[in-house]
Amino acid sequence: MTSKISDTALSQLSDLVASKFGMHFPKKLWPDLERRAHAAAQEQGQQNLNRYVQLLCSGASPRELEALATHLTVGETYFFREKRSLEILKQHIVPEMARVRAGRQLRIWSAGCATGEEPYSIAIMLSRMTAESMDRNATILATDLNAVALHRASEGVFGDWSFRDTPQWVKNGYFETTSGGLRTIAPAVKKMVTFAHLNLMDDVYPSLLNGAHALDVIFCRNVLMYFTPEAMRKVVGRFHRLLAPEGWLIVSPTETSCELFSEFTTISFGDVTLYQKPAVGPQVSVGSPAHDGAKFLIQAAPGIPVSDESSTTSSWAHQEPPGNESCLLSARILYDQALAAYKQGRFHDAEQALNTLILQSPDDTPGFLLLARVHANQGRLAKALTCCDTAIAADKMAACAHYLRAMILQEQNALPEALLALKQAVYVDPHFVLGHFTLGNISLKQRKLKESEKHFENALLLLARYEPEDIVPESEGLSAGSLREMIASPTGQGIAANRTGPPHLRVRVSQRLGNPELSRR
Ligand SMILES: C[S@@+](CC[C@H](N)C(=O)[O-])C[C@H]1O[C@@H](n2cnc3c(N)ncnc32)[C@H](O)[C@@H]1O
Numbered sequence: 001m002t003s004k005i006s007d008t009a010l011s012q013l014s015d016l017v018a019s020k021f022g023m024h025f026p027k028k029l030w031p032d033l034e035r036r037a038h039a040a041a042q043e044q045g046q047q048n049l050n051r052y053v054q055l056l057c058s059g060a061s062p063r064e065l066e067a068l069a070t071h072l073t074v075g076e077t078y079f080f081r082e083k084r085s086l087e088i089l090k091q092h093i094v095p096e097m098a099r100v101r102a103g104r105q106l107r108i109w110s111a112g113c114a115t116g117e118e119p120y121s122i123a124i125m126l127s128r129m130t131a132e133s134m135d136r137n138a139t140i141l142a143t144d145l146n147a148v149a150l151h152r153a154s155e156g157v158f159g160d161w162s163f164r165d166t167p168q169w170v171k172n173g174y175f176e177t178t179s180g181g182l183r184t185i186a187p188a189v190k191k192m193v194t195f196a197h198l199n200l201m202d203d204v205y206p207s208l209l210n211g212a213h214a215l216d217v218i219f220c221r222n223v224l225m226y227f228t229p230e231a232m233r234k235v236v237g238r239f240h241r242l243l244a245p246e247g248w249l250i251v252s253p254t255e256t257s258c259e260l261f262s263e264f265t266t267i268s269f270g271d272v273t274l275y276q277k278p279a280v281g282p283q284v285s286v287g288s289p290a291h292d293g294a295k296f297l298i299q300a301a302p303g304i305p306v307s308d309e310s311s312t313t314s315s316w317a318h319q320e321p322p323g324n325e326s327c328l329l330s331a332r333i334l335y336d337q338a339l340a341a342y343k344q345g346r347f348h349d350a351e352q353a354l355n356t357l358i359l360q361s362p363d364d365t366p367g368f369l370l371l372a373r374v375h376a377n378q379g380r381l382a383k384a385l386t387c388c389d390t391a392i393a394a395d396k397m398a399a400c401a402h403y404l405r406a407m408i409l410q411e412q413n414a415l416p417e418a419l420l421a422l423k424q425a426v427y428v429d430p431h432f433v434l435g436h437f438t439l440g441n442i443s444l445k446q447r448k449l450k451e452s453e454k455h456f457e458n459a460l461l462l463l464a465r466y467e468p469e470d471i472v473p474e475s476e477g478l479s480a481g482s483l484r485e486m487i488a489s490p491t492g493q494g495i496a497a498n499r500t501g502p503p504h505l506r507v508r509v510s511q512r513l514g515n516p517e518l519s520r521r
Pocket residue numbers: 020021022023073074075076077078081111112113114115118143144145146149198199200201220221222223226
């Protein structure tokens with residue numbers, strides 16, 4: 001191995017790593033970067049480090065990047081780390097959520113979960129609450145960039161180092177001791193957590209499919225501290241969009257920052273600072289430099305055409321009585337107001353404008369679909385579904401409406417109904433790439449491997465008509481090239497994963513929900 005690497009190559013590598021993974025390797029950390037790159041190169045069978053870096057920088061495949069990432073990440077973690085946050089979750093956040101969310105499942109995300117100690121600690125805390133008569137269910141989604149760590153997390157077997165500052169009651173009550181002194185997590189706790197691969201720098205979340213939307217609590221501890229300032233801002237902006245109103249962001253005590261979390265309300269619990277999204281959406285302008293929120297919010301929404309681009313064609317036009325121009329104008333204004341409010345996260349304002357619009361035009365398909373998204377983004381899935389049904393009743397040929405319906409049904413775990421809705425979407429529009437792609441995902445989830453391959457093949461066939469940089473119709477700016485890569489990606493993102501990936505990674509986490517920046521006429 002040629003181990004000496006030029007400063008130019010290290011600088012390029014540091015830029016690549018920042019843009020792909022958000023990680024910050026300033027010059028003083030270059031020796032560390034070099035050591036890690038060296039290990040990655042060796043694993044990849046590359047003898048010349050300079051050449052390896054050049055190959056990476058001149059267009060690495062997702063598989064190569066994934067391999068590199070496993071050598072760059074710091075996976076330090078242990079059970080009940082920073083336990084005050086967990087106590088606050090139990091004593092304050094969950095009881096408050098029980099009151100505010102009234103009957104809805106609590107949705108928690110451990111973003112950057114490493115080998116699983118954090119999400120399992122959350123699950124233990126919640127199961128303890130259940131024992132103390134907390135009858136609410138919770139879903140815990142745990143994601144990480146490092147596929148090797150995720151695999152270990154899903155196995156749920158831990159050595160002493162994972163319990164280095166862990167209360168005895170946790171060790172005694174929630175593990176079985178196996179040979180060699182290892183401890184295996186109790187099955188009841190294990191099944192509370194769903195693991196998935198997700199790069200926080202990718203534009204793949206939130207989505208109704210991966211569960212990362214309308215969240216109540218995000219734990220992202222000891223992750224942002226490794227990021228560049230730009231990456232931190234990007235990710236925190238997204239977290240803000242992902243959280244339901246009054247949702248909580250929990251970072252580690254060393255990561256608190258007035259500037260970075262300025263859109264949140266800062267709440268102190270003694271020496272612990274947490275961040276809460278205000279009850280009403282933020283009054284930020286589109287394109288605010290503090291975050292990429294406007295774009296993100298669009299991504300958060302299921303794929304339906306709702307744009308103000310009146311020149312774009314759509315298969316479903318605004319249904320107004322001919323000649324009724326003032327009505328048309330006021331419907332248009334109301335819709336535009338609702339869309340602007342929606343983009344800024346002012347869901348309440350969006351809902352008000354849409355209710356007025358719908359009162360005026362009860363057959364307004366785009367209006368109902370935007371309202372469905374407003375509800376879905378706040379976790380009100382039943383209402384969102386009703387809006388979709390009304391939209392479809394008004395226009396059965398609206399493929400996007402069927403698609404959105406499928407996303408919501410899938411979120412409700414009604415997979416057969418979701419499949420049916422997707423089949424309707426591709427029936428009314430056989431060229432609907434995202435429809436085929438999602439059919440592939442659901443089949444994959446159901447372990448119907450042949451079917452899923454067929455759907456992915458259909459998606460690939462349709463994608464062959466596009467240039468790599470073309471934007472996939474109804475996607476939120478996803479390029480055809482990226483979607484192709486997702487289908488072929490090795491980790492839980494397509495046909496290849498289906499054949500080789502560990503089972504918990506097989507569910508695609510990069511489902512796109514479609515582009516609301518399409519036409520309304
Ligand atoms: C130090 S561990 C933190 C684990 C846990 N949250 C805790 O506080 O104990 C940091 C984790 O962040 C993950 N990570 C780093 N960059 C990431 C990215 N771009 N996307 C997702 N996860 C990332 C790493 O793989 C690593 O597992």
